[in-house]
Amino acid sequence: MILILIVLYAGVVLFHWVPLVKEKNKKAAWVSAVLTVASFAVLLLSLLDVRLPGPRGPIEFIIHSIFPFTNEG
Amino acid sequence: MPEQTLKERQAICFLTVFMCGSSIIIGGTTKTGQDSWMCLLVAQLFAVPMLMLYARIMWLFPEKNIYQIAEYVFGKFFGNIITVLFIWYSFHLSAMVLRNFSEFMQLVAMPETPQLALMLINLFTAVYMAKKGVEVMGKWVVVVICVLNVTILSTLFLLYNQVDFTNLMPVLNHSTKEFLECGYSLSSFPFMETIVFLGIADSVRRPNSPFKIYGLSIFFTSVILAVIMLRNIVSLGPAMLKSVYFPSYVSARIIDVSDFLVRIEGSISLNFIITGSTKIALCLLTACRGIAYLFRIDDYRKILLPVALAVTALCVTLYENTMQMMNFIKIYPIYAFPFQVGIPLLIWISGEIRNRGKQADPQGEVKIPSSREKE
Numbered sequence: 001m002i003l004i005l006i007v008l009y010a011g012v013v014l015f016h017w018v019p020l021v022k023e024k025n026k027k028a029a030w031v032s033a034v035l036t037v038a039s040f041a042v043l044l045l046s047l048l049d050v051r052l053p054g055p056r057g058p059i060e061f062i063i064h065s066i067f068p069f070t071n072e073g
Numbered sequence: 074m075p076e077q078t079l080k081e082r083q084a085i086c087f088l089t090v091f092m093c094g095s096s097i098i099i100g101g102t103t104k105t106g107q108d109s110w111m112c113l114l115v116a117q118l119f120a121v122p123m124l125m126l127y128a129r130i131m132w133l134f135p136e137k138n139i140y141q142i143a144e145y146v147f148g149k150f151f152g153n154i155i156t157v158l159f160i161w162y163s164f165h166l167s168a169m170v171l172r173n174f175s176e177f178m179q180l181v182a183m184p185e186t187p188q189l190a191l192m193l194i195n196l197f198t199a200v201y202m203a204k205k206g207v208e209v210m211g212k213w214v215v216v217v218i219c220v221l222n223v224t225i226l227s228t229l230f231l232l233y234n235q236v237d238f239t240n241l242m243p244v245l246n247h248s249t250k251e252f253l254e255c256g257y258s259l260s261s262f263p264f265m266e267t268i269v270f271l272g273i274a275d276s277v278r279r280p281n282s283p284f285k286i287y288g289l290s291i292f293f294t295s296v297i298l299a300v301i302m303l304r305n306i307v308s309l310g311p312a313m314l315k316s317v318y319f320p321s322y323v324s325a326r327i328i329d330v331s332d333f334l335v336r337i338e339g340s341i342s343l344n345f346i347i348t349g350s351t352k353i354a355l356c357l358l359t360a361c362r363g364i365a366y367l368f369r370i371d372d373y374r375k376i377l378l379p380v381a382l383a384v385t386a387l388c389v390t391l392y393e394n395t396m397q398m399m400n401f402i403k404i405y406p407i408y409a410f411p412f413q414v415g416i417p418l419l420i421w422i423s424g425e426i427r428n429r430g431k432q433a434d435p436q437g438e439v440k441i442p443s444s445r446e447k448e
Contacts, residue, residue, distance in 0.1 A: 001187050008193070009382075016378050027368050028375040035379035042386035043189065054390035055165065056401055063404050070404050 002047050009040050079273075081281040083211030087355070088270060088290035090214045092263040093221060093297055094352035095173045098321050098345040099402075102255045105247045106311030107240060110302045113295060115256025120264035123414060124287045126421055127267065131274045131283035133424045139271040140366040146423040153367060155416060160363035162412040163269050164380075167356030168387040169401075171196060174349045175388070176395050181322055182342065192385050195350055200381045202354035203361065204374055207276045210354060217347050224340050225297065229304050231328045231337070236307040261406035264291060265413035272359025318395060357381055 017036065020029040045052055064071045079087065102112050134142045139159060144152030175191040183191065202210050267287070277283065305320040308327065317323045325338040361373040361380050370376060392398045 001189060005189075012378060012382065020375060025370075025375065028370045028372075031364065031368055031370065031376050032379040035376070035383045039379070039382040039386035043382075043389060046386075046389045047189065052390045054392070055387070056391055056397065059408055060401070060404060063407050067407060070407060 005043055012036060077206040077208035077276060078278050079207055079211045079276045084277050084286045085289045086214040086218045087211060088267055089293045090217050090348050090351050091355055092294040093348050094263055095170050095349055096263045096298060097301055097348060098177060098319050102259050103314045103320060105251055105255050106315055107306055108247050110299055112252060112255035112259050113299055115252050116259035119257050119260035123265050124291050126417055127271060128283035128287040130421055133428060135279050136275050138275040140363050142420060146420055156363055156367050160360050163356045163360040167353045167384050168391055170349055170352050171388045172391050176398055177319060192388055196381050196385055198350045199353040199357055200377060203358040204377055207273050214351060217351060221344055224344050225300060228325050231330055232308050235327050238307055240307050240310045258406050261409050261413060268413050268417055269356055269359050272362055
C-alpha cells in the first residue's frame, strides 16, 4: 500500500503540480503543494501505524465541556 | 460567474440524492426503535424552516454562492472568516461521508482490504464528478434518483414474506424529549446538511425558484427516508434495529424468495456507493470553490485533486473504529449547529437588513457588485 501511495503521489506531482508551475500559476501551485505534502505525510504515517490526532477528540472535548448532558450514555 | 448551470429538475434531484447520501444505509435514526418513522415527522419541524431560510438566502442573492454573499454581507475580513468556517464544514463533511463509506464497505464486504484503498477508489469517482462540474453532475443525479427508487422499491416488495406489521407496535412508546432529540438529530443529518448546496447556488439561475427546489427536495427525501425506515422497522423489529450499524443492509440481507432470490444486499451497497459519491463530490466542489475564492484562484479544478487527497488524510485520522464513528453521529447535531443554523441565520438577517436599506427591486433581490467574481 505504501508503494501504491508513493506512485500515486508521484503521479500527482508530475501530472498536476508541474503543469501548474509551468503555467506560472503561483497561488494554485502553493495551495496544491501545501495540501499535497500535508496529505502525503499524514497518509504515509497512518500506513506506518503511527497514531495521529484527529479533529474528533477536540470537537468532542469542546462539546462535552459546553454541554455536559451530551456525556450521558 | 460560472458557465455551468443547473436546471430546476436537476437541482431538486441533486438535493434529494445529497440528502439520501449516507442516510439510506445508516437508515435515519434508530434510537426510538418502532417510533423512528415519527421522528421523521418531528424532524420536519426543524428542517423545513431552515431549508426555507436557505432558499430565502438564494432568493435574496440570485446567482451568487455563499462565499460571494458572505463577503458582500460581512465585508472582506469577516466574510473571509465565514468562508474559512464554511470550507472547513464542507471539507469535514466530505471526510465523514467518505469514512462512512469505507467503514461500511470494510464491515460488510471487504474485511481484508485496507480502508485507504476503498477511500481512494470512491474519492477518485467523486473527483471525476466534481471536475466535470455541476452540469454533468446535474445529469448524473437524474439517473441516480431512478436507480435509487427502483432499488428501494424492489427491496420493499421482495421483503413481502419477512414483514411483520406488529413490529410497529406499541406506537408513541417514547418520551417527548426522545422524540425531539431524534427529530433534531434527523433534521441535522441529513436535511440541514443541504447548506453545502449554497456553495454552488450560483449555478441555479432565475426564474428557477429556490423555494420550489428546497421544498420539493425535502418532500421527496422525506418520502424516501420514510419508506426506508418503515421497511427496516417492519422487517427487522425495534430490538434488531437498535443493535445493528447498517439496518438497510441487514434488511436487504434477509430477503429470501423461495430460496431462489437471496443475498441481494449488494443492491443496497450500490445505492450507497452512487449516492455517497455524489454527496462527497458536492462537498468537494463546495470546499474547492471556497478555497479558490479565498486565494483568488481562477479555476477550482486546479486545486481539486490536492483538496481531495487532503480529505482522504483527514478521513484517515477521523476515527479509530466504527463505534467511534457512530458515537460522533450522536454529537454531530451540536457540532454542526453553528454551520447549519448560526451562519445562515446571520447571513439571512444581515441580507434582509441590507436589502431594506438598499431599497432593492420589487422582487426582493440584492444586487452584488461583480468586481470580485472570479469563478
